[in-house]
Amino acid sequence: MLPGTPARVLLALLLLAGCRTPAAVPAGSPLEPLPALGVYVPEAADRAARDVAAAALGAGPQEVRAAQALLLALDRQRRESGEAPTGLAPAALELEAVTRADPLARRAATRELLERDDLAPETRRRIQQELEDDPLRLADRRLADARRARFARRFNAIAEPVGRSLLSTALAPYRLGRALLTVVAQRHLEEPISVPERQALAHWKRYVEAHPSTPEAARLVKRIEKLQGRWYSLKRERNLQAAQAAFRRDDPALALVLADRVLRYAPEDREATLLRERAAARLARLRADRRRSLEASERPPPDAVDARARGLALALLDPRGDVAGAARRLRDAGVEAPLAEAGEFAQALALAETGAEAEAWKILAGLARRDPEHSHMARHAEALVERPAQNPLRAFGEARRAERRRRSAWLLLGPLAEPRQRELPAPLAWSLGAFSLVEVVAGLPMRLLRLPFAPRTDEAVAVHARHYLALHPRGQQAEGVRSWLVKYEIDRGNAIAAHRLAAEAGADARELTRLEEQAAEQMLETALRQKRPDVRAALLRQAASTHPQTEAGRRAGTRLRQELEEATTQRIRISRGFLLENPEVAGPAGLGLRAELLDGEPRNGELHPEGVLLLGGRTLEFALLEVDTDPDAAPRRVRRRVSEERLARIVSQLEEATLRNALLDPDAVFEPDADRDLFFERARFGLADRPDLRATAQSSYAFRGMRERYGLVRRRESILPVELVIQGSFPDLGLGAFPRVPLPRPTPDAILYR
């Protein structure tokens, strides 16, 4: 043993014990008293600033300039005497600029402000943003976006195969050939006008409407006409394609409407005129056919004097009639075809009503297959057999087979299974298809592996299954259909529906218990996702009362009780990280938090990372680190009621800080929240004492620091025009590196141009 070791051990133990000393929660309030404000005596600069503001609000530019001159002179004097300037000059100059009547002169004067070196960074950014909101500048940007997107698509289409061929040159000709064809196809499918170009068109129009007499407007009119022509051309193209598709689908009514629409954009368009004529002719024929079907045949009805036919008709209409017997008698009597077929149809009805669905459909299917040239009942039977509304079981089977065919086609043909793009010329489409063959063959093993996880499109199958069960809850096939539906609902995560169906089907108790637990869990998860507390509470109550015997149901009940006990009108959070990054909010001009709560020293008490909660009214809740200094541990909560003045200061500082951050840092997004803003508005007016108890008035907004949001190192957008991509491909086992030009991001208003 080393000399002095016991002493060292003792020292170490003491130090450790020191580290384990609980963080002391500060005695008394976590807030400092508000600093008292002395009486402020305005100086000459204050009075001059007041005069500038008053002139801007009530007088004209001349008066503003006069008042502004005095303020600028005061600033000059201060500089000459070695004092700091007032800092009010940029604001006065901006005020003068915005009072100018001519918008272009106003914009030019505002732009001049940017040349000054005494602008605060946030003011500079705000002015820049205002100047950027210029229709001409925005139009230029959108046009640049359109050019960049076109170039990027073509460049990327070529760069990728070249980059992937550097390591394995064997497939280079194939990849390049395919890439070139893709570029040709892209060129062919390109619309006459893109979304960014339409945005530019809208900006130009806005400018011309606002400044019709400027020289720029005169120049823009021609460009607007040209771009507008391309926009009409796009509308013509889209409507014509839709009209042709409708005509191919044998929907002449829609084709007619769409062809008419094309002619509104392009009068005398030959293709549309021809299509319109053909659609109109087909529609007229269809209408004539439909009218004819309501008429009576010229030949006398065979049942006019036939007693057996009359017998069947009476049996069919009489609720106690023996339809099966009458149909059999008619069929056995060897009557002529129209009556015999009606007998067969009636026999199928009688069978269906006794529950013999399969036999009934078999007879009807046989009738439906007959040549309509010789059978009058075939059309009626066909309508029953083929309409999903009448025969949902058949539709269910057909839809399942279609889904199986789709999956098999995807497995065997890969991308070739997708329907061919009709807009592409056939040689181009087939050439692209031929190039895909390598991918089809090479990708087969991978598709085989992915098959169990491939997305299913069973919605149509489920619709028919539900319809069948609604029509025939105890039908011959109800059990099988219901089992399929239970599995479908489980697979798509809808345990609530699966449990209901399984209960209807009388599933065994263990299965029902398992499904019920899942259903309750789903209800609980849905409830917890709700932002509105009233909706959340209602769903929690439903989960707890519908499934009280499940674990999730019990948790829902506990959560509901907890929410009701802890309910507050607001839950606006200011995190510790935010307070550290924005000391003016935490400081005496804002929250007035005791400095030791943010000094990182747990011994004198420390704010928990959760920070401070605004609970509505004038109540704040402080989360403080508990005995354990672990920041992940649950905090000790202290509530304090603050003065109206302090609350007003807090919300004002919060808004100022977040707006300033948003101006200076593009990542510091200040998300909109109307309820937060309403609470802040009321707090500033001194109305917080009358809390708004409506559920829709609650905000749970969180003011979080940038480090909390993005971590220590934020991902920055590359300043390079290209990004380097390293990509592997399973289908052809290729690996490559290539440059890629990123596509411009759609602007938030792009949604208005869809």
Place this chain on the structure above:
Amino acid sequence: MTIGTAWIHTGACRRPEGSSPAAMLRPVSALIAALALAACAGTRDPDPRFRPTRSVLEVVTVLRRHVPDDTYRFEPARDFTDRNVYRASLMRLESLERVHADALRAGHLDGVIAFAKGRALERLRAFDLAAASYRRAAQQEETLRDEGLRSAALCDALDEAARLGWEPERPTAEGPEPVPAPGDPTAAQAEYERRLALLETLGREAAGSHYAALVQEEIERADVARARFFLARRRIDPEGDVRAVAELQRVATRHRESKDRNRHLLALGDLYAALATEYVETRPTESLRFDPPAFQDLVDSAARLYEVVANQDGTPEKLEASRRLEAFLAFTLRVDRDRFSP
């Protein structure tokens, strides 16, 4: 069409003009082709599926297939021409009666036709005409007498109920002038309640027969008429908006099984959307009278209802609801983000 014409027709359609190898025969070929093209255009074979009706039994069999249909829960069936099967059956029976008056003169099928017409008419809400048809059938056909008289009595009662309460779109016997809305909502409500009581009594009588679905449909119609009455009055009555919402909610809740349930939800969603629009019109978003939580409440309600319908696979209302939701959310873009944040 004769066989010869058919041959020219098909041959000419396959061989276009100018394809003849013998140049000297070109004018003749052209003439034949032109004639054939004219034949193609003029004598196209009609589709045999749309042939006129051949027999009364054909119509009665098809109609009988759809008599038990629950038209309250499911859409009425359509025939092979995509027409409402009851309307198509009625029209076909009338065509047969008109065209073959002589052949049917013996009266052998009069009772059958009258009864079948009654079954079709009652589904088209022509209860008075249906009752008359049933009575004629009861007189003419002993087998159908009991059922005919019972059906006639039910149709009379349904007709009586259908005439109670204000419905602006109801055709009137008095003339084309619309009936003015009653000024007193209490009296109007009493009329609707009388109608409902009558229908509920009928429902008990009709239990187990196809009339149960008809009575349910009439109850639904009465509820909708009542809701529409209060919807029309919402701007003049105190608390009219609240009453209109309550009435539409009542319809949606009482008729969850109806085929029109999605329409009821859409109507309620439309009302909330209209209230939200009116709210913004009467209290501009920048004004101090604009109350964000109240507006949020209206938007949430409209959007939730539209979403519910937009999630119903396989229904036409799905498309309608999703487009309406999109349009409604586009309207909310007008509202400043600090007054409404979706």
